[in-house]
Amino acid sequence: xxxxxxxDSIHLELRQKCSQCSLQELCLPRGLYAQDLExxxxxxxCEGPHHAGDFLLHTGDRFRSLYAVRSGSYKSYTIDRDGRxxxxxxxxxxxxxxxxAIHPEQHLCNVVALDTATACSLPxxxxxxxxxxxxxxxxxxxxxxxxxxxxxxxxxRENTAEERLAAFLVDLSTRLxxxxxxxxxxxxxxxxxxxANYLHLTAETISRxxxxxxxxxxxxxxxxxxxxxxxxxxxxxxxxxxxAN
Amino acid sequence: MASQMPKVIDPELIHRYDALGPRYTSxxxxxxxxxxxxxxxxxxxxxxxxxxPIPSDLSLYIHIPFCRRPCFYCGCTRIxxxxxxxxxxxxxxxxxxxxLQGDGIGRDRIVRQLHLGGGTPTYLTDTELExxxxxxxxxxxxxxxxxxEFGIEVDPRTVDASxxxxxxxxxxxxxxFGIQDLDHTVQQAINRIQDPEHTLTLVxxxxxxxxxxxxxxxxYGLPGQSPERFQTTIQSVLRxxxxxIALYGYAHLPGQFRFQRKIPSAALPxxxxxxxxxxxxxxxxxxxxxxxxxxxxxARNGDKLVDAARDGSLQRNFQGYSTHAGLDSxxxxxxxxxxxxxxxxxxxxxxxxxxxxxxxxxxxxxxGYQLNADDVIRADVIERIMCHEEVDEEAVERRHQIQxxxxxxSALESLKDLEHDGLVAQTGKRLILSPTGQxxxxxxxxxxxxYRPQEDGSRHYSRVI
Numbered sequence: 155x156x157x158x159x160x161x162d163s164i165h166l167e168l169r170q171k172c173s174q175c176s177l178q179e180l181c182l183p184r185g186l187y188a189q190d191l192e193x194x195x196x197x198x199x200c201e202g203p204h205h206a207g208d209f210l211l212h213t214g215d216r217f218r219s220l221y222a223v224r225s226g227s228y229k230s231y232t233i234d235r236d237g238r239x240x241x242x243x244x245x246x247x248x249x250x251x252x253x254x255a256i257h258p259e260q261h262l263c264n265v266v267a268l269d270t271a272t273a274c275s276l277p278x279x280x281x282x283x284x285x286x287x288x289x290x291x292x293x294x295x296x297x298x299x300x301x302x303x304x305x306x307x308x309x310x311r312e313n314t315a316e317e318r319l320a321a322f323l324v325d326l327s328t329r330l331x332x333x334x335x336x337x338x339x340x341x342x343x344x345x346x347x348x349x350a351n352y353l354h355l356t357a358e359t360i361s362r363x364x365x366x367x368x369x370x371x372x373x374x375x376x377x378x379x380x381x382x383x384x385x386x387x388x389x390x391x392x393x394x395x396x397x398a399n
Numbered sequence: 400m401a402s403q404m405p406k407v408i409d410p411e412l413i414h415r416y417d418a419l420g421p422r423y424t425s426x427x428x429x430x431x432x433x434x435x436x437x438x439x440x441x442x443x444x445x446x447x448x449x450x451x452p453i454p455s456d457l458s459l460y461i462h463i464p465f466c467r468r469p470c471f472y473c474g475c476t477r478i479x480x481x482x483x484x485x486x487x488x489x490x491x492x493x494x495x496x497x498x499l500q501g502d503g504i505g506r507d508r509i510v511r512q513l514h515l516g517g518g519t520p521t522y523l524t525d526t527e528l529e530x531x532x533x534x535x536x537x538x539x540x541x542x543x544x545x546x547x548e549f550g551i552e553v554d555p556r557t558v559d560a561s562x563x564x565x566x567x568x569x570x571x572x573x574x575x576f577g578i579q580d581l582d583h584t585v586q587q588a589i590n591r592i593q594d595p596e597h598t599l600t601l602v603x604x605x606x607x608x609x610x611x612x613x614x615x616x617x618x619y620g621l622p623g624q625s626p627e628r629f630q631t632t633i634q635s636v637l638r639x640x641x642x643x644i645a646l647y648g649y650a651h652l653p654g655q656f657r658f659q660r661k662i663p664s665a666a667l668p669x670x671x672x673x674x675x676x677x678x679x680x681x682x683x684x685x686x687x688x689x690x691x692x693x694x695x696x697x698a699r700n701g702d703k704l705v706d707a708a709r710d711g712s713l714q715r716n717f718q719g720y721s722t723h724a725g726l727d728s729x730x731x732x733x734x735x736x737x738x739x740x741x742x743x744x745x746x747x748x749x750x751x752x753x754x755x756x757x758x759x760x761x762x763x764x765x766x767g768y769q770l771n772a773d774d775v776i777r778a779d780v781i782e783r784i785m786c787h788e789e790v791d792e793e794a795v796e797r798r799h800q801i802q803x804x805x806x807x808x809s810a811l812e813s814l815k816d817l818e819h820d821g822l823v824a825q826t827g828k829r830l831i832l833s834p835t836g837q838x839x840x841x842x843x844x845x846x847x848x849x850y851r852p853q854e855d856g857s858r859h860y861s862r863v864i
Contacts, residue, residue, distance in 0.1 A: 345450030358507045361453045368453075375453050376798075377740065 171195045172274075180248030180333055181222050182276065182298065186290050193288070197280040200224060202272035210251075210273055211265040217255035219275040223247050226271025229344060230263035231351075241352040243305065244268070244344060246329055253302050269343045313393065318353045319363045320392035323373070327382055340380040367391075404833040405821045408681070412820055412835050413674050417864045420841045422694065423785050424717045425743060426778040427768060427850055429736065436744050436767025442503055444742040448727060449505035455727040455740075457510045459539065460718065461493070461531070462732030464518035464750075467557075469658045470591040472579070472621060472649050476734035476748055477518045489733075489750070490527060492757035494534045496731045499762055501538025504729065510541045511723050513549040513570075521557040525565050532569045541570070548573055548723065550612070555598040560608075563601065567608055574605050575614040576641075580621055581632040588622040588666060590658075595635060602639040612702065615641045619676040620649040620862075622666035626679050633683045642702040645719060646680055646695050648673065650861030674864050681838075693720045693786050694840060713786040720786065741770040776801065777847055784844040788837055790830040803828075810847045817843060839863060 172183045173191040183191050201221070204210060210221060210228060223245050230251060231241040242263055245251050251273070255261040285292040313321070323340065331337035342349070350357045364380075367373045372388050374381040382388060421428040448454055464478045465486055480486070513535070523531070535541070541549075550573035551566055566574065580586065581595040605613045615636055619629065636644065651667060653659040668676060681691065689697035690705050696719065698704040707713040707722035714721050716728065717736055730737040734748040744767035747753045756763035770778065776799045783790045792803035804811065817823045822836035823843055836843060841863050845851055 342452055345447075346452055346454070347450060349452070357450075361507065364453050377448075377451050377455075380452060 172198055175224075177222075177224070177248040177333075181274075182220075182250060182281075182291065182294055184294055186288065186294075190288050190290065193284050194276075194281075194291075197277050197284070199275045199277075200272055201275050202267070204228075204267035204271050204273075206267055206269050208267045209264060210267065210271075211261045211263065213261060213264050215255075215261040217252070217259045217261060217278065219277045220253065220281065221251040221265070222274040222276060223249050223251065224272040224274050227268045227343060228265050228271055228273070229268055229348060230265045232263055239351060241348055244326075244348075244352070247333055249329075250298050250302075253299055315353075315355050315359050316363045316366065316391060317393050318355065319349075319360060320367070320388050322349065322353060323380065323382065324385070324389050324392045327385065338382045338385065340382065342378050342380060404824050404831065404836075406834060408678065408838065409835050410674050410678060412822065413678075413838060413864055414671060415820075416817075416822070416839050416842050417670055417674065417862060418842070419861065420845050420863050421848070422841060422861065423781050423844050424715060424719075425736070425738070426781045426848065427770075427774060429743075429745070431850060432743060432745055432766040432768050434766055436742070436764065436769065438762045438764045440769070441737070441739070441742065441744045441762060441764050441767070444739045444744075445503045448740050449503075449508070454505050454508050455725055456542075456723075457504065457508050457539070458512035458514070458716070458721070458723065458726040458728040459510050459535065460514050460516060460728060460730040460732075460735055461520075461535075462516055462518065462730070462735045463520040463523060464489070464733045465522040466517070466519045467522065468590065470579075471589050471658045471661045472591075472618060473658065474650060474652065474656050475516075475518065478733075478750060486522070486527075488754060490523075490531070492754050493531070493732055495757045495760075496762065497531075497534045497538045499757075499760070500729055500731060504539065506540055508540065508727075510535075510539050511547060511726060512721065513541070513547075514718050515551040515571075516718065517552055519554045519557065520551050521553050521562070525562065528566075528569060543570075545572075545611075548612075548721065550575055550614075552577065553601075554593075555601050556593050558601065560601070560604045563605055563608055563610075567610065572610060573612040573614070574610050575616065575645075576602060576605075578615045578632075578636065579618040580624060580629065581635055582624070582628045584623045585621050585628070588662065590661070599635060599639050602636075602641055606640070612643065613641045614643040614645060616645045616647065617680070618647050618649050619680060620651075620668055620673045622662050624668055624676060626672075626675050629676055630679060630683065633680055637683065637687045640699070642699050643704060644684060644689065644697045646677070646684075646697065648677065648695070648862060648864060652861070670862070670864075673862070677838075677864055691837065696720050708787065711787065711791075715782045715785045736767075741775060743768045743770075773849060775799070776806070777849055780807070780847050781844045784830075784832070784840055784847065788832050792828040792830065807847065813846045814843070817846070 172178055172194040173188060178184065178191065183194055201210065213232060225247060228245045228251060229241055230243050230245065231239050233239055251265055252261060254263065285295055326340055327337045330340065346357045346360055350360045364373065364375055368375055372384045374383055462476070464476055466477050466479050467481060469479045549571045551571045552575045554577055563574065576598065578598055579589065579591060581598065586592045602613060602615060617636065651659060651662065651664065684697040689699055690708065692698050692704045692708050693713065693715065696704060703722045704713065704720060712722060712724050714724060727740065728738045732746065733750060733753050734746055736743060736745045744764045747756060747763040747765045753763045779798065780790060780795060796803050811825070814823055817836065822833055822839060824831050832840060832843060
């Protein structure tokens, strides 16, 4: 795959204003004062819309920016030497992508849209410059970095398939609640094999485990919609009281 | 409760509302299918559904279009022939279609239902049926448990007791006999002469052999049918105690079906006589302990349809009624209609086109329809009306995140005449059909149809009764 941006869709270069964005309390600007937000407004650029399967980033792209999901959702993945895909994360509105590129100065993951999605590009040099003047922004960047480090615990191979899957559902539910959506109604817009890949399970195991949760009355599955009927029991099944959030 | 609703069936009301209208084996009806649905779109939908968190299990339909001679009433896609090579070239391509479809479907999706329809599936020899089943087992994962529903339509003229036993050995646990009418005069008029004695013996034999379900099809509104003589047929059928009886109304559409032109309109019972035939049969069945199910089925206690009607899991599909909820349907053969998620896809109805397409390695999909969000909600409500005696509005609201009375304000407004006549009532958060309303359920359903045809205008549909 050629490491270049912009071959898969037309990129609309739109000025994006953090100060007017409804996601500001979820995204990097969280906790900033209005006058500080305006400094970010001058550097943020919107990319997309991307349609399902369109690339935002390719592995090897030079690191220039962090990206925030503005609408829709993305997944990030790498391809190993044998050509196998490994999924590292699913990114919802207001979440930051590209953090792994800071050190190597190139993007490690491919990032593709799971549905129609847009992202805000936050040029890193300018972001750093602003952060050096705004302690609030600097601390928000550190928190985001730290959180991304702890995210992989869901997939810990020590947990059983059902624990991992329950943790995945609880984690999604928590993130949706933080975003002001219903924590009980999940729409899984990623294919089953992607969830399986992410959790290091087989697709059949995903379905079997979901069917078991359903027969126990924990969830109700209707095609891509999953309704969490008993979130507290599901949380217990996940054994993730500490890792959630 | 709707205690003000009349509990007795009112023939005059039926006559007043009797009109032409869809049977809602699908919503929207097949008349709305268009050529924009292609093999590519079908395959995309299958691939998408394979990737659902829990991919739906499957219902498989196989169409065997061949018949030795034409029953004049029939409106199915069929080929009347005695020419063996024609049959074997069809079977060759059908086998190819089975393999192609099997390749696309996730192997962890289990076939819970299998139905061989026609035409005449029993036109095929035992060897041909055996090889067909082998191909199906190779391409798909079949449920081998007791809950499976694997059925075959049987033309009694082509089958004896030992063939029935062979079907059982092939994995079929349900059998459906085409009877229509046992009266010789009627049989002559419809060009389907079959020995009543042989037919009834087969039904009994099917019980003894251990088929989990034995169904018979009857037709009313046929040429020369009178209530007295039809009653004789019904009494004979009731003596052999089929688990299910499907009682269909003959739809006389000679403009669409060539062989129906051999039935003179003058020989057909008029609208009043049709209602009398239907109600006579309805009462006979009820008196013998059969429960009316949906539009045109009757089932004995112990039959799964009765339980499904009680617990709300009854489903409407192209084969009529069934008990398995939420299955995707893969249909193979000439003119067969699949449903995958929100997509309907229909195979070519043209034999040559069907064969050419498959011999080139392509699924012969020619038409279809992709449901939009509104279609999905209406399809749900219409299916409830076609299956049950009431619609639980709150359940619909939960499933679709709508306010029922707001969403269906104009449909509910259009029900006023039916409400006035006591056919339906809105009580609490339920829409209830009276016993007469249940017989006229197609009329009630049509009021929720966004593409509603004029109730007396369209000549494409059959009479309601």
